[in-house]
Amino acid sequence: MSVENLLDFRDVEKCPRLVIKIGSALLIHPDGEPRFEWLRTVAHEISGARERGQEIIVVASGSVALGASMLELPDGGRGTLAHAQAAASVGQVFLASTWAQLLAEYNLKAGQMLLTLDDLEGRSRYLNARNTLRELLERGAIPIINENDTIATNEIRFGDNDRLAARVAQVAGANGILLLTDVDGLYDKHPEEPDAQMLSEVRGVTEEIHDMATGGSGSGIGSGGMTSKLLAAEIAERAGIALAIIKGKDDYPIGRAISADTGTLFLPKRDDNAFKNWIGGRLRFSGSIRIDDGALKALQNGKSLLAAGITGVFGDFERGDVIAIEDAQGRMIAKGMIEYDKEDCVKIRGLRSDQVARRLGHVPRSAVIHRDQMVML
Structure with a gap:
């Protein structure tokens, strides 16, 4: 059995292992303060998934934006590489402790993993990351994963956590990926245009599908956009992993989107073996x-x-x-x-x-x- 619709992301038989990606624009208010109450509703949803028997991995952005606010850095901390790395260093500590605190309210343990592109491009380090993820999941922990912006440079960056989420799903052998974003899903043109139509399902990301995307983050806080989400969908579809783009702004975003059946579901085209998954996911x-x-x-x-x-x-x-x-x-x-x-x-x-x-x-x-x-x- 495999994921065929949004409801299947809550089915432990069809989706026993799920990756949830949360972007900076959802985690943080424009003034740089974390959205604590919203995060608490997500932690509640993660707890519910664990009670159903699902294994959950969270890919969470926000360390640079958080740290920039705390250090009072201009341009959201992204003006220079040094600013971004310093902001990430401070923000990662705060972000990890926040997740640990919120999950502890539901008797769940958080485990932090910070990755760079090199960690998943080289075969031996890829296997090390896989073993760590599997051990955390077997022990009942919730891996909280982010790009290691404290040391990443342009040459060794994913550049966005959408593709990181897809690569992590490959490494972990996940069945589904939920990309929480600030729009309902993929539209055939810019969502602000009056005749824009949302696509409920995509079977294979084509050039035509890419033409529908707009680059850049709408909020100005994150580093991704719809283009990065489509690149993530391409990685996932070759690995036999279903991926959905759903709106994440509201409280309890996963339950709201799935219950309302709103979002864009990308169905996999094939299911490569583990070695081909590693090759297919290579970015450099x-x-x-x-x-x-x-x-x-x-x-x-x-x-x-x-x-x-x-x-x-x-x-x-x-x-x-x-x-x-x-x-x-x-x-x-x-x-x-x-x-x-x-x-x-x-x-x-x-x-x-x-x-x-x-x-x-x-x-x-x-x-x-x-x-x-x-x-x-």
Whole structure:
């Protein structure tokens, strides 16, 4: 069984493990003060989910905004990297203690995890994060997760907690993700336009769906927007995880949205195995390979990538790195673990298998990127 509608997010059989993402605009008033009473209603909903037998993970933004208010920093603490990191350092302590206090009112324990992009891009650290999450859940704790803004730079940032939530759901083997936001769901145009229509269900995020999104945070407090939520939905749909965007401003937001059946549900397209989930969720690459139309068709038919179809090699990568695969127009169409380093890829691009052996002087590997180590987008 799997999630098929919003009500299923409360079904312990269809959604035994749920990730709830809460953005800064919901956690914090415009003046920088936390919305304590609203948070208490969310803690009550988490308690109800635990009583039903669901395991809950919370991805919570707000540390920078909280810390900026406490340190009286301009521009919400995001004027400079130093300001943002200092604000996060102070805000994270306050945020963690707030969650611990509120959950304790329902006899629940909170466990904090601060992650950077590198923690989930490297395979060994990814597995370490998975083991920690699973242990916390088995012990009945509620993991409270945020990006580690105290040390994250532009090079190692998720940049928004929507994609972080999707990656955490992958790591944890979750069945569903609820993105609480300040709008009802995804609209076919800007929600303020009078003829805007909300989509109740999306089966596959397409270019047309992306065109409906508006970038940036409407509140000006957070770092995400509808575009980041669609990117999160793409990660989730490849991992077999249902994701919903629901309005979170009101008290008891999850129960209100689900009972009223209002929000946008993104249904998964497939369910990759754990290793492919890790590859499919990768956000950063050390290089890429460009292929011709014949190779593209072969990949779409489930074949591995051979040297003959390669037309370009970019970046600096080694064997075992996960790289991007681009079509003839330079659009990323897949991600995969490469079997050759960059230098050898340059030598063998465009060659048939028998020519590869002569060029390298040894028996070549069966493929440049094997289909079992590749994820089509």
